[in-house]
Amino acid sequence: SFLVFTLVYVAFVYPIVGSWTWGGGWLGAEDGFLATHFGHVFHDLAGSELVHSVGGWGALAGVIILGPRLGKYVNGKSHAIPAHNIPLATIGVFILWFGWWGFNGGSALSGNPFDVTLILVTTNLAAVAGIITATATSWIISKKPDATMALNGCLAGLVAITAGADTVSPLSSWIIGAIAGVLVVLAVFLFEKLRLDDPVGALSVHLVNGIWGTIAVGIFDYTGRFSVLTQSIGVIVYAIPCFLAACAIFLVIKKTMGLRVSEKEELRGLDLSEHAQESYGGFQIFSNT
Numbered sequence: 001s002f003l004v005f006t007l008v009y010v011a012f013v014y015p016i017v018g019s020w021t022w023g024g025g026w027l028g029a030e031d032g033f034l035a036t037h038f039g040h041v042f043h044d045l046a047g048s049e050l051v052h053s054v055g056g057w058g059a060l061a062g063v064i065i066l067g068p069r070l071g072k073y074v075n076g077k078s079h080a081i082p083a084h085n086i087p088l089a090t091i092g093v094f095i096l097w098f099g100w101w102g103f104n105g106g107s108a109l110s111g112n113p114f115d116v117t118l119i120l121v122t123t124n125l126a127a128v129a130g131i132i133t134a135t136a137t138s139w140i141i142s143k144k145p146d147a148t149m150a151l152n153g154c155l156a157g158l159v160a161i162t163a164g165a166d167t168v169s170p171l172s173s174w175i176i177g178a179i180a181g182v183l184v185v186l187a188v189f190l191f192e193k194l195r196l197d198d199p200v201g202a203l204s205v206h207l208v209n210g211i212w213g214t215i216a217v218g219i220f221d222y223t224g225r226f227s228v229l230t231q232s233i234g235v236i237v238y239a240i241p242c243f244l245a246a247c248a249i250f251l252v253i254k255k256t257m258g259l260r261v262s263e264k265e266e267l268r269g270l271d272l273s274e275h276a277q278e279s280y281g282g283f284q285i286f287s288n289t
Contacts, residue, residue, distance in 0.1 A: 048163030056207025126177030130157025133181030
């Protein structure tokens with residue numbers, strides 16, 4: 001089911017909405033609809049909106065239609081399901097951080113040293129700021145510094161700066177990342193209260209901060225080419241079709257091949273249920289099956 005959704009969403013939704021901005025689409029062209037009617041164009045360097053928010057809207061649809069994991073919400077209360085391996089998660093974040101320099105820097109489509117180095121600096125500063133403020137925010141709210149929040153703060157800063165890494169100053173990038181770090185923590189708690197079970201904080205990282213980063217282009221842009229209004233229009237233009245398309249795909253899958261494993265399979269674990277293999281052999285499996 002996951003692979004079918006991925007195939008359809010990536011093959012049809014991403015290319016269509018991506019062409020609206022990249023490649024001279026009606027949102028991003030200097031002689032396009034937004035430029036003609038509002039005096040500014042929509043800008044997204046490497047995908048705060050076109051990649052992360054588009055994926056985030058799909059994730060939101062999936063979370064709603066799939067429903068929470070067994071045992072997550074019982075008798076009106078939320079129960080934490082701890083992360084399996086924080087060191088592996090940390091390594092994953094560092095790999096992503098390293099890769100971000102590549103696709104943000106490469107999105108300049110130029111060998112101009114100023115363009116590339118500015119993007120690398122703003123990208124890195126936003127990540128650092130996100131770590132600092134996410135750690136501080138989780139410390140204030142939960143009375144303990146949460147490692148997973150720090151990791152998501154890094155990713156939130158990276159997501160937020162991806163739209164405007166080429167059009168904001170280093171100081172502005174730090175501010176964008178710092179706000180992203182606060183937003184990601186607050187969003188995690190918000191989605192929890194809304195009973196939207198998001199195990200890895202994908203909605204908080206990619207959807208919320210994809211939107212924030214897109215709007216931030218209009219706030220901090222030093223070129224004068226972009227505005228909060230046109231950036232906000234872009235957010236809305238992407239939100240509606242992406243969310244509705246994802247809902248339609250998930251519902252069709254649910255009605256045909258099925259979207260969710262059985263309760264027994266979920267409790268047993270998908271490594272064994274789906275692959276007949278254990279990720280970590282030799283450990284006792286406990287369940288009520």
